[in-house]
Amino acid sequence: MKVDGKDMRPIWFDKKSETVQVIDQRFLPHELIIKDLNTVDDTIYAIKEMVVRGAPLIGATGALGVYISLTQENNKGADNDYLKSECKRLKNARPTAMNLFWGVDRVLSAALQQADYGARIKAAFDEALAVIEEEAINCQKIGEYGLSIIENISKMKNGEPVNILTHCNAGWLACIEYGTATAPVYTAFDNGIDVHVWVDETRPLNQGSRLTAWELGKHGVNHTVITDNAGGHIMQHGMVDLVIVGTDRTTRAGDVANKIGTYLKALAAKDNDIPFYVALPSSTFDWDITDGIADIPIEERDPDEIRYVQGLCHGKIKRVLIPPETSSAANHAFDVTPARLVTGFITERGVCRATQQDILSLFPDKKK
Numbered sequence: 001m002k003v004d005g006k007d008m009r010p011i012w013f014d015k016k017s018e019t020v021q022v023i024d025q026r027f028l029p030h031e032l033i034i035k036d037l038n039t040v041d042d043t044i045y046a047i048k049e050m051v052v053r054g055a056p057l058i059g060a061t062g063a064l065g066v067y068i069s070l071t072q073e074n075n076k077g078a079d080n081d082y083l084k085s086e087c088k089r090l091k092n093a094r095p096t097a098m099n100l101f102w103g104v105d106r107v108l109s110a111a112l113q114q115a116d117y118g119a120r121i122k123a124a125f126d127e128a129l130a131v132i133e134e135e136a137i138n139c140q141k142i143g144e145y146g147l148s149i150i151e152n153i154s155k156m157k158n159g160e161p162v163n164i165l166t167h168c169n170a171g172w173l174a175c176i177e178y179g180t181a182t183a184p185v186y187t188a189f190d191n192g193i194d195v196h197v198w199v200d201e202t203r204p205l206n207q208g209s210r211l212t213a214w215e216l217g218k219h220g221v222n223h224t225v226i227t228d229n230a231g232g233h234i235m236q237h238g239m240v241d242l243v244i245v246g247t248d249r250t251t252r253a254g255d256v257a258n259k260i261g262t263y264l265k266a267l268a269a270k271d272n273d274i275p276f277y278v279a280l281p282s283s284t285f286d287w288d289i290t291d292g293i294a295d296i297p298i299e300e301r302d303p304d305e306i307r308y309v310q311g312l313c314h315g316k317i318k319r320v321l322i323p324p325e326t327s328s329a330a331n332h333a334f335d336v337t338p339a340r341l342v343t344g345f346i347t348e349r350g351v352c353r354a355t356q357q358d359i360l361s362l363f364p365d366k367k368k
């Protein structure tokens, strides 16, 4: 996507230095810092500490992590078991996003088909880049399919702004290009449709106020940052026409794991008869499970992410520290929205309702 006139992605292979490079999203929107990933440990750190985050991007980073493992100086010539153990370490970096397992396994499979070590490195590199380019195209298609949903609302409103609420960051920073939840927004905006986005700040790491607001601002999309708890109120007062969120893992029956707080937005949308769509590439479906509440692992992150709230106050960084001696904190990073609260899915193969039958109508190859 273009940022200040320059094409930008959250991850790329720098040909000059022959290094995988990423935007360190922990410093956005204040600073644009680029980080090299030279080792598997660098890659695991980047995923675990959310230097990179967002399901498709985590999958792409894991995919390149397999290539990095093969080219890492002290790994060259390592046997299959060692490569498989490094891939297991990569997959253990974060538990919820399905894309991580999909991306690593896909590149590992491509590599193991080559006996010659040099050919193995090339196969891993080519497959990882294929993952990246396919996910970029998939998000572009999500935008194209989601456009009609926004267009229809715009027509019903005689061109008045379509007010869309989103949670966390499911933008190009979470993917490669376009994003998932933001892809229909960017596509509608680029097609001249008047859109406005309500951006949930998304505590505790503020992916909405830090990342989604930055993205939308750079693209020129009108948006308003709100507290996480304001969503129900603005829905009740007719200020939201549509909710679109991303997902980290969705079951074959349509249960959706996404950033903590998504479930509450889905409940409020249902109560106010507001369409609630989930945008995802097929790499985010977990085809092996149906019951998301029972079977999707929910990441629990360091409670200090709650205890420390960074912000500028009179020019100084102020941290609000909840003393651990007196206050516990629980930091569940995701929740699961049951399919019954989801209006539909926007995928690279089209839009469908949130039922196993409708999902499989788009992905017949996944029928058991």
Ligand SMILES: CSC[C@H]1O[C@H](OP(=O)(O)O)[C@H](O)[C@@H]1O
Binding pocket: 053, 054, 055, 056, 167, 168, 169, 170, 171, 174, 175, 179, 180, 181, 207, 245, 246, 247, 248, 258, 259, 260, 333
């Ligand atoms: C398009 S996937 C984006 C998805 O990932 C985010 O989680 P995190 O920032 O912890 O990686 C959030 O759930 C987004 O919806």
